[in-house]
Amino acid sequence: MELQKSTYATFEVNVNEEIEGSEEPGQIGDDEIKVKEELEIKVELIDFAAGNDPSSKHDQELTQNNTLMKKQIICTGNKPYPCSHCDKSFSTNSDIITHTTTHTGQKPYLCSQGEKAFSHNSSFIIHQRVHAEENPYQCSQCDKAFSMKNTLINHPIAHSEEKPYQCSQCDTAFSQNSNLIIHQRIQSEEKQYQCNKCDKVFSHNSNLINHQRIHSGEKPYQCSQCNKAFSHNSHLIKHQITHSGEKPYQCSQCNKSFSRKDYLIFHLRIHSGEKQYQCSQCDKNCSQKSDLIRHQRTHTGEKPFQCSQCNKTFSRKTNLIKHQRIHTGEKQYQCSQCGKNFSQNNDLIRHQRTHTWEKTFQCTRCDKAFLHNSDLIRHQRTHTGEKPYQCSQCNNNFSQKSDLISHQRTHTGEKPYQCSQCNKAFTLKNNLIKHQRTHTGEKPYQCSQCNEAFSQNNDLIRHQRTHTGEKPFQCSQCNKTFSRKTNLIKHQRIHTGEKQYQCSQCGKNFLQNNDLISHQRTHTCEKTFQCTRCDKAFSHNSDLIRHQITHTGEKTYQCSQCNKAFTQNINLIKHQRTHSGEKP
Structure with a gap:
């Protein structure tokens, strides 16, 4: 058994060297990575069988022989299995079968618990650990456990903060090689994964899968405590912290605590004033990448969030959520x-x-x-x-x-x-x-001084000026002030001479709309103002008021020199001429 482990250890090194040397650094092909993952899964199964299941000795020997054959083919560089779809060649028959599924879309590995399907056996095995909650690989420094050996190998870098993988174009460093590969694709603008619904292109397949959930509305990740569902596993993990109330990340400057590390990073920029994300079109700087992405949509006009009921689109997800409440x-x-x-x-x-x-x-x-x-x-x-x-x-x-x-x-x-x-x-x-308040009679705006209520806030504001005497609208030509903006606009026409209201029948122009309405009644002979005492009707309200005085006998117009009173203003004017000697 020791010989078996030694043989595999040598083979693992050779395979890694062969794959790493097959292309330029940072340009590892997806198929080579997939081959490596397949081999690592098989090795994990071999190790398990060797240590815990003596009855599987025969299967173990067969697996070892197949592995050694693969090693010999890879070392010679021979690739006798060509793809009929894309001219790629592979070292083994299993690799060509695995690769072909990327063209056919076939997913033969079906999960019995969640009905999720996979094109590769290695992905299927890793997925099953999600249901089993199996995390066999444990970190010796922080006791964190992982379902994959590769993840454990990359994890210690989080403790050391070492970033050994550096981009040759911009010197940006990464703690994991996979992040460097993704970064280089962005640099080279290699975007090979396209959405079939909106034609958006992505540099990584996982980003495409995440994006497609916007269209499908799929939320496969569910919280076990409140049954809330999420489209991304990372969102579920962040949500679960809200149940525990844990806030392990503390600001060293103001001692404020946060449930997530990224929240702390965003908060620290308040103290530093750092805005590291710059728009390439208008040079605007943003402290958060998400703010930059939202800002860039003001240039592109992109509205990726669509309402499923009325097809209205929005540039922000929060706006879509608010809009959907109109329907619900x-x-x-x-x-x-x-x-x-x-x-x-x-x-x-x-x-x-x-x-x-x-x-x-x-x-x-x-x-x-x-x-x-x-x-x-x-x-x-x-x-x-x-x-x-x-x-x-x-x-x-x-x-x-x-x-x-x-x-x-x-x-x-x-x-x-x-x-x-x-x-x-x-x-x-x-x-x-x-308008709806005319049906309901609702008057939600109440004056705090006299308790009078209004259906509109503007009416309340205007009413309050009767208490305060405020006249905020001032004429720029004569400095006369008004409590209402409409009164200022009407007043300004005295200075400009503007008469924008024209009679359609005779072409006469008026300063105010009310004057036009009054004038139009001279053409129609309409008399809408009726006296309640004698049924006499008038074209204008002012005429009705003057007429009603004949019934009451009220004399509201008084001469300031002799105190004589009159029922109509015109009679007062005539009387005042007897004092002034004016002859009209």
Whole structure:
């Protein structure tokens, strides 16, 4: 038996030397790696048989003979088995059979427990250890155990932090040769694994398999404690730490602890300010690789995350998850004070500020404070005049993105938000929400001073100005101030002389839309304002008000010189001329 082990030890060295010398360093072919894995699996089985199962002596001798034959063929360089698909040649018949499955897609090795199939016996044997939880290879330094011998061989480098594998092009060093091979493929832009659904190409087959789960939605890795499923095993491992509550990674500067090492690394960059990931298109620097990948999608327009129900695509997975709640109606975030539910945590945080009236975001120019940071950013543009959002069709610029989106729908006529009760459609979601309150009668915005309630936040803000006397909108020409922006816009037309509202029947122009509406009634003879006492009707509300005074006898217009009172303003004006001597 000692002779057997010695013979195999010599053969293992020769095989490694032969494979390593078959191509340039760092360019080991997949088939050679697969051959090596097959041989290592067989050796593991031989060692097991030799040490623990004396009854398998005959099978052991046959396996040894086959192994020695393989060794002789590899050493001579003879490859008598050619592939009929791709002109590659192999040393043994078993190798050509294994290789052919990469063309046919055949997976003859089926797992009886999980129904997972494999093209190679070695992969099948390794997979079975997952079910058996067999980890026979244990590290002597940290007691960590592994299912594969190669993994144990590479593991001690994690203790020594040694990186013996260096890239010849950029001097980047790696602790494992497999990582160097993957890196070199990226350097050479060798991407041979292509997705058949979106044509995206990958340099490594494992990356392709992981990517395809985005399309299929497959989540083969399930947590044994909460049954939550994941598409990647690494995600499952990270998730399981949330159950244990363990945080073994501590920051040496602020003593904050983390459950994962990568979280600690990201956190340390807050202290160092390091941003090592740079965009090749705009030179923007990011502290995390994931941030760089998301940023690069702003250049490429890539949206890899697709909704399975409406086919809408997103550049970020988190945005897809938020969108899917529209279909499910899920509202998992609940306010502890009023019990209102929200589909997104950000919406809950914003809502909670309506209870506390906490205004944490303050403008540095005018000391005005806001409940939300987004409101502060929008407000600051009133000082800077910045309009970063431009329409691609008419080049009109806007200070807010929502204004641009609303404007673009004037070109398309799109009204995507429809009321479920009356089928009225709107260009903006906010307008739909406001409209729905006309059906429900909901008034969620309450004044803290007089308890009057409003259905819209804008109405509350305008109302509060009646208490504070605030007039934030100022005319740049005469410095007159207004409590409402619409009143400022109307006032500014006095200076410009702009009359944008035109009558379609006579072509007359008006400063304000209300004036146009009043004028149009002169053409239609429509009298919509009716007196409740005598059924007399009028075209304008002002005429109705004047008429109603004839019933009440009220004299609201008083002369400041003699205190005589009149029912109509025009009669007061005529009277005042008797004092001034003015002749019209």
